[in-house]
Amino acid sequence: MSSEQKPFVTDDTQVQTETRDARMAGADDRFNSKLREAFGSSPFILTKFDKFMNWVRGSSMFMLQFGIACCSIEMMHTYAIKHDLDRFAAGVPRASPRQADVIIVPGTIVSKFAPRMKRVYDQMPEPKFVVGMGSCTISGGPFQEGYNVIKGAEEVIPVDIHIPGCPPRPEALIYGIAKLQERIANGESSPVTVKPYELEQFGDLESDEIVDKLAAQIDEDDLVMRYNWADSP
Amino acid sequence: MSLEEQQSDEPAELESGVSRGDELADLLGDLVVGREEHMNAPGLVIRPDEVQDALFKLRDEAGFDHLSCVTAQEYEDRYESIYHLTKFDDRTDEVSVVVPTSKDNPVSQSAEPVFRTADWHEREAYDLVGIQYEDHPDLRRILLPDTWQGHPLGLDYDQDRPQIATLREHANPLEEDHRAAGDSNTMYINIGPHHPATHGVLHVETVVDGEQVVDLDADIGYLHRCEEQMCQQGTYRHQIMPYPDRWDYISAGLLNEWAYARTAEDLADIDVPEYAQIIRTMGAELCRIASHMIALGTFALDVYGDFTAIFMYAMRDREIVQNILEDLTGQRMMFNYFRLGGVVWDLPEPREEFFEKVRDFLDGLPQALEEYHDMITSNEILQARTVGTGVLPPEVAKSYGATGPVARGSGIDYDLRRDDSYGYYDELDWDVVVEDGCDNFSRLLVRMREVEESAKIIQQCVDLLEDWPEDERNIQANVPRTLKPEEDTEIYRAVEGAKGELGIYIRADGTDKPARFKIRSPCFSNLQTLPEMSEGEYIPDMIASLGSLDIVLGEVDR
Numbered sequence: 001m002s003s004e005q006k007p008f009v010t011d012d013t014q015v016q017t018e019t020r021d022a023r024m025a026g027a028d029d030r031f032n033s034k035l036r037e038a039f040g041s042s043p044f045i046l047t048k049f050d051k052f053m054n055w056v057r058g059s060s061m062f063m064l065q066f067g068i069a070c071c072s073i074e075m076m077h078t079y080a081i082k083h084d085l086d087r088f089a090a091g092v093p094r095a096s097p098r099q100a101d102v103i104i105v106p107g108t109i110v111s112k113f114a115p116r117m118k119r120v121y122d123q124m125p126e127p128k129f130v131v132g133m134g135s136c137t138i139s140g141g142p143f144q145e146g147y148n149v150i151k152g153a154e155e156v157i158p159v160d161i162h163i164p165g166c167p168p169r170p171e172a173l174i175y176g177i178a179k180l181q182e183r184i185a186n187g188e189s190s191p192v193t194v195k196p197y198e199l200e201q202f203g204d205l206e207s208d209e210i211v212d213k214l215a216a217q218i219d220e221d222d223l224v225m226r227y228n229w230a231d232s233p
Numbered sequence: 234m235s236l237e238e239q240q241s242d243e244p245a246e247l248e249s250g251v252s253r254g255d256e257l258a259d260l261l262g263d264l265v266v267g268r269e270e271h272m273n274a275p276g277l278v279i280r281p282d283e284v285q286d287a288l289f290k291l292r293d294e295a296g297f298d299h300l301s302c303v304t305a306q307e308y309e310d311r312y313e314s315i316y317h318l319t320k321f322d323d324r325t326d327e328v329s330v331v332v333p334t335s336k337d338n339p340v341s342q343s344a345e346p347v348f349r350t351a352d353w354h355e356r357e358a359y360d361l362v363g364i365q366y367e368d369h370p371d372l373r374r375i376l377l378p379d380t381w382q383g384h385p386l387g388l389d390y391d392q393d394r395p396q397i398a399t400l401r402e403h404a405n406p407l408e409e410d411h412r413a414a415g416d417s418n419t420m421y422i423n424i425g426p427h428h429p430a431t432h433g434v435l436h437v438e439t440v441v442d443g444e445q446v447v448d449l450d451a452d453i454g455y456l457h458r459c460e461e462q463m464c465q466q467g468t469y470r471h472q473i474m475p476y477p478d479r480w481d482y483i484s485a486g487l488l489n490e491w492a493y494a495r496t497a498e499d500l501a502d503i504d505v506p507e508y509a510q511i512i513r514t515m516g517a518e519l520c521r522i523a524s525h526m527i528a529l530g531t532f533a534l535d536v537y538g539d540f541t542a543i544f545m546y547a548m549r550d551r552e553i554v555q556n557i558l559e560d561l562t563g564q565r566m567m568f569n570y571f572r573l574g575g576v577v578w579d580l581p582e583p584r585e586e587f588f589e590k591v592r593d594f595l596d597g598l599p600q601a602l603e604e605y606h607d608m609i610t611s612n613e614i615l616q617a618r619t620v621g622t623g624v625l626p627p628e629v630a631k632s633y634g635a636t637g638p639v640a641r642g643s644g645i646d647y648d649l650r651r652d653d654s655y656g657y658y659d660e661l662d663w664d665v666v667v668e669d670g671c672d673n674f675s676r677l678l679v680r681m682r683e684v685e686e687s688a689k690i691i692q693q694c695v696d697l698l699e700d701w702p703e704d705e706r707n708i709q710a711n712v713p714r715t716l717k718p719e720e721d722t723e724i725y726r727a728v729e730g731a732k733g734e735l736g737i738y739i740r741a742d743g744t745d746k747p748a749r750f751k752i753r754s755p756c757f758s759n760l761q762t763l764p765e766m767s768e769g770e771y772i773p774d775m776i777a778s779l780g781s782l783d784i785v786l787g788e789v790d791r
C-alpha cells in the first residue's frame with residue numbers, strides 16, 4: 001500500500017518545496033529565473049531585464065480555473081461579459097495548475113479541502129501569485145466559528161492580495177487583480193507568512209494522543225495536514 | 234389570512250374525529266411504542282430494532298413513498314433519529330417516525346433497504362451526531378475526513394482538539410476482483426475535488442473500463458462549512474437569516490431564506506402581511522430564474538467543453554436579474570432580505586422605474602429563450618449527448634428522494650409551491666412543468682420551461698404590486714424582539730428551492746436559539762442518484778448527467 005502512495009511525492013514537488021522554503025527563509029525571492037542566471041553579473045542588463053520580465057508577467061496573467069464556494073460565482077461573473085476580466089490581460093482561466101500563474105482562492109476552505117488546495121498550489125510553477133477573494137479567505141468569514149473551517153487561506157498558502165467582501169463585487173475583484181498587476185510590475189513580492197498548516201508526512205508528526213490513535217489507520221509516509229484548532233485565531 | 238397558519242393547525246382532525254396520528258398508529262399496531270406531536274405531523278415512536286418493519290408498512294400500506302429527510306440529534310439522555318415521511322402525491326400528508334436509542338449503545342436499524350436515500354442521510358447522521366445504523370451497506374464518514382475524531386454535533390464535542398486530515402491516493406475499489414480474472418483493465422480516475430466539470434469541490438471517484446463507467450462514488454464534504462452549527466448558535470430573530478443565502482449560493486438566496494422564514498414563522502406563529510408575501514414571491518422567482526440561468530450556462534459548458542457563447546449569454550441574462558435583485562435587496566448575491574414576518578424594506582423608490590426594469594427584463598426574456606432554444610435544445614450535438622443519456626426512471630428517483638427539476642424531468646408531478654402551497658403562489662396562475670423523458674435533455678427542458686413559468690409569476694406579482702394601495706403597504710408583521718418558541722416544539726417545513734425540496738427541521742428548547750437545526754438539502758438527495766444514472770454509461774455522459782443534476786456544493790455539504 002505504501003508504495004502506491006509514492007506518486008504523490010514526486011521530484012517535482014520536492015523542487016517546489018525547496019523553492020518555497022528558500023522563499024520563506026529569504027534566500028531567494030520569488031522572481032528568480034533561470035534566464036536571469038544566464039545573463040550573468042552585468043547590473044545594467046539585469047535590472048532592465050528584470051523590469052521587462054516583471055512588466056510581462058503583470059501584463060499577461062493566466063488564472064487558474066479554481067472554484068470553491070459562493071465567491072466563485074462572482075468570479076465567474078468577473079470572467080464573463082460585462083465585467084470581462086480579459087480586458088485587463090488576466091481573463092484566460094487555465095484548467096491545469098501547471099499552466100497557471102495566479103490562483104484566486106474564492107471561498108471557504110475546510111479541513112478536508114485544505115490539503116488538496118495546498119497540492120494544487122504546489123503544482124503551479126514559480127513565480128506564482130495568490131489572490132484571496134472574500135472574507136472566508138481572510139478569516140473564515142461568516143463561518144469562522146465552525147468546527148471544520150480553516151480560519152483564512154493564509155493558514156495554508158501565502159496570499160498576495162486580500163479582497164474583502166462577502167462576496168466581493170466583481171469590480172472589487174478587478175481592482176484587486178489590477179493591484180496585483182501593479183505590484184508584480186513593480187517587482188514587489190509580498191511577505192510570505194510562515195504558515196501554521198503544512199502538508200507533512202505522518203511519520204514526521206510529533207507523537208501525541210491523536211497521532212497515536214491514528215497510527216493504525218495512517219501510513220508513516222502518508223501526507224497529512226494537522227490542525228491545531230485551539231491555536232487558530 | 235396566511236396559508237401557513239391553516240396548515241399548522243395540528244393535529245389535523247379527520248371527519249370521523251380520529252386524528253391522522255391515531256390512524257397511522259393503528260396501522261402499525263404494536264410497533265408503535267409512544268406518540269409525539271410535531272407541528273407539521275404526528276410523530277410515532279418506534280423501537281430501534283423495528284425501524285424497517287415500520288417503514289415498510291408505512292410505505293407499502295399507507296403510501297408514504299417519500300423519505301424527505303433524516304434528522305439525528307442528541308438529547309441529554311438519548312439519541313434520536315427522526316424519519317420525515319411524506320407522499321409525492323400528497324405533500325401535506327406527513328408523518329415523523331421517531332427512533333430513540335440509548336446513550337451507551339446508539340445503534341438503530343438502517344432504513345436503507347426501504348428508501349435508498351437513507352444511505353447518505355444516515356451516513357451524515359453517523360458522521361455528525363454519532364448514531365450507528367445496523368444493516369447499513371456502507372457506514373463511514375461522509376462530510377468530514379475519515380480520520381476525524383468525535384462527532385461535532387454531539388453534546389460533548391470538544392471543538393478545540395487537534396485533528397488530522399490526510400491526502401492520500403484513493404484505491405481502485407474494483408482493482409482486486411478484476412485482477413484476479415486477469416483480463417481486466419479498469420482504470421481509476423479522480424474527478425475533482427478541483428476540476429472544472431464538477432461545479433465546485435465535488436470529488437467523483439470513478440472507475441472506468443475503456444470508456445465506460447463501471448463504478449462511481451461521489452465523495453463530498455469539501456465544502457462542509459458547519460452551516461447547521463452556525464444556525465444553532467444564532468438567534469431566531471436576526472442571526473440565522475444571513476446563512477441560508479450561502480447554502481445554495483447560485484443566487485437562490487431568497488428561495489433559501491424563505492425556507493428558514495417559513496419554518497420559523499410557523500414555529501413562532503407569525504403571520505406575514507399579504508403585501509410582503511407578494512414581494513417575497515416575486516423576489517424568489519427572480520432568484521429561480523438566475524439560478525436556472527447558471528444551470529443552463531454551466532450545463533452547456535460541460536457538454537460543449539468551453540466558455541462558449543451559451544455560457545456568456547446565460548451570464549448576460551443573469552446579470553440583468555442580479556441588477557434587479559440588487560435594486561430590491563441591496564446586494565448582488567447574499568441578499569439577507571427576508572425577515573421573520575415579512576421583508577426588510579419595501580420596493581426601491583421610484584417604484585415606476587423598478588417596475589419598468591422588471592418589465593423590460595420580462596419582455597426581453599422570450600427572445601432570449603428563443604435564442605437558447607436555437608443554440609441548445611435544437612442543436613444536434615447537444616441532442617446526441619443528452620437525449621437518452623443519464624436515464625433516471627421515476628421509481629428510482631422517488632426512492633432516492635429526488636425532487637425539483639430532477640424529479641420533474643423524470644415525470645414526477647411534484648412541486649411544493651403547488652402541493653404544499655405557501656406565499657402567494659396559489660393565488661397566481663402558473664403551471665408545474667413536467668417532462669417525462671427521464672434523461673438529461675428533459676431535465677434541461679424542465680429548467681428552461683420553468684424560467685417561462687417564473688416569468689409569468691413575476692409578471693402577475695408586478696401587476697399586483699403596482700396597484701397596491703399606498704396605505705396598505707405593510708411589509709412586516711409585528712414580531713417580538715426576541716423569539717422564544719416553547720420548549721420541545723419540533724417542526725419540519727420545506728419550500729421549493731431552485732434545486733428542489735429545501736426543508737428545515739427545528740427543535741426549540743425554550744431559549745432564543747434552536748436546539749437542533751437540520752437542513753434538508755435537495756442537492757444532497759439529488760446527487761445520490763448519480764451512480765444510478767451513470768454506471769454502465771460512457772464517461773462523457775456521466776459529466777452531462779452531473780451537469781444536468783445542477784448541484785451546488787454549498788448546499789450538498791452545508
Ligand code: SF4
Nearest residue numbers: 070107134135136166
Ligand atoms: S466570503 Fe462570503 S461569499 Fe465568499 S465564500 Fe465566504 S461566505 Fe461565500
